[in-house]
Amino acid sequence: MRIVIALGGNALLRRGEPMTAENQRDNVRIAAEQIAQIAPDNELVIAHGNGPQVGLLALQGAAYKEVPGYPLDVLGAQTEGMIGYLIEQELGNLLPYEVPFATILTQVEVDARDPAFQHPSKPIGPVYSKEEAERLATEKGWHIAPDGDRFRRVVASPRPKHIFEIRPVKWLLEHRTIVICAGGGGIPTLYDENHKLRGVEAVIDKDLCSALLAQELEADMLIIATDVNAVYVDWGRPEGKAIAQAHPDELDRLGFAAGSMGPKVTAAGEFARNTGKDAVIGALSDIVAITKRQRGTRVSTSESGIRYYP
Numbered sequence: 001m002r003i004v005i006a007l008g009g010n011a012l013l014r015r016g017e018p019m020t021a022e023n024q025r026d027n028v029r030i031a032a033e034q035i036a037q038i039a040p041d042n043e044l045v046i047a048h049g050n051g052p053q054v055g056l057l058a059l060q061g062a063a064y065k066e067v068p069g070y071p072l073d074v075l076g077a078q079t080e081g082m083i084g085y086l087i088e089q090e091l092g093n094l095l096p097y098e099v100p101f102a103t104i105l106t107q108v109e110v111d112a113r114d115p116a117f118q119h120p121s122k123p124i125g126p127v128y129s130k131e132e133a134e135r136l137a138t139e140k141g142w143h144i145a146p147d148g149d150r151f152r153r154v155v156a157s158p159r160p161k162h163i164f165e166i167r168p169v170k171w172l173l174e175h176r177t178i179v180i181c182a183g184g185g186g187i188p189t190l191y192d193e194n195h196k197l198r199g200v201e202a203v204i205d206k207d208l209c210s211a212l213l214a215q216e217l218e219a220d221m222l223i224i225a226t227d228v229n230a231v232y233v234d235w236g237r238p239e240g241k242a243i244a245q246a247h248p249d250e251l252d253r254l255g256f257a258a259g260s261m262g263p264k265v266t267a268a269g270e271f272a273r274n275t276g277k278d279a280v281i282g283a284l285s286d287i288v289a290i291t292k293r294q295r296g297t298r299v300s301t302s303e304s305g306i307r308y309y310p
Contacts, residue, residue, distance in 0.1 A: 103181070106163060123152040124155055128152070221277060
């Protein structure tokens with residue numbers, strides 16, 4: 001099978017952990033141990049998050065006052081290389097030397113007319129006091145929004161349209177290479193008024209980009225790996241129920257929050273509807289069982305309704 005695996009943030013950093021290089025490597029190793037078990041029999045493409053890493057680079061850059069901070073698209077490119085390096089090395093320690101790996105810097109096209117640019121909503125970076133946030137907004141042209149009793153910068157989150165490097169990714173897959181690409185939703189790129197490509201200060205949702213990647217690659221399965229074992233109804237309550245399988249329309253009716261499971265459910269539903277193939281949302285530690293249809297929430301158009309785990 002050709003499988004796209006979208007690794008959630010917990011593949012690199014668990015909640016509350018310091019963002020040290022060693023902590024990130026330890027977490028990548030856990031993901032690699034699962035992925036290595038399915039590598040011999042499948043064509044694999046790995047996408048991943050990068051939010052905390054971009055935030056850290058931005059903070060480090062802000063400490064150097066001699067030049068302006070680097071834009072988000074450049075920071076995103078830097079993290080794609082760093083995280084790809086960790087994934088390649090940890091997988092390489094588990095798989096035979098003959099298995100090739102490649103990390104692809106991935107530009108993802110967005111539309112300059114996307115309504116998201118008029119309504120920035122994706123929080124990034126550290127929190128600030130109201131006064132500091134307003135000062136930075138004036139100096140740098142940022143949009144800011146409340147985050148609890150503090151404030152954060154917010155940027156647009158446009159929808160991905162096309163993955164520019166899709167041809168080399170396909171070529172590498174055809175030559176049995178494990179490919180790491182589309183990190184952090186890819187590097188948001190658009191055509192300007194002169195039809196020249198340029199990066200843009202935005203963040204593409206990782207799961208939506210992974211769904212588009214899986215669709216353009218004609219993948220047989222999309223796995224969205226996160227830190228819970230399934231999609232739940234009434235999550236965190238005694239009456240909570242784990243969903244085993246559901247039609248995308250049923251999940252839409254349940255109305256998952258945008259700040260938690262919502263984007264993953266949307267991405268899984270889009271892939272299932274557009275391809276007729278299955279998308280599965282489940283735990284990072286269950287990747288092997290997910291490929292055997294034993295774990296996770298399977299989003300499929302092959303059956304109507306919704307089915308829960310016992």
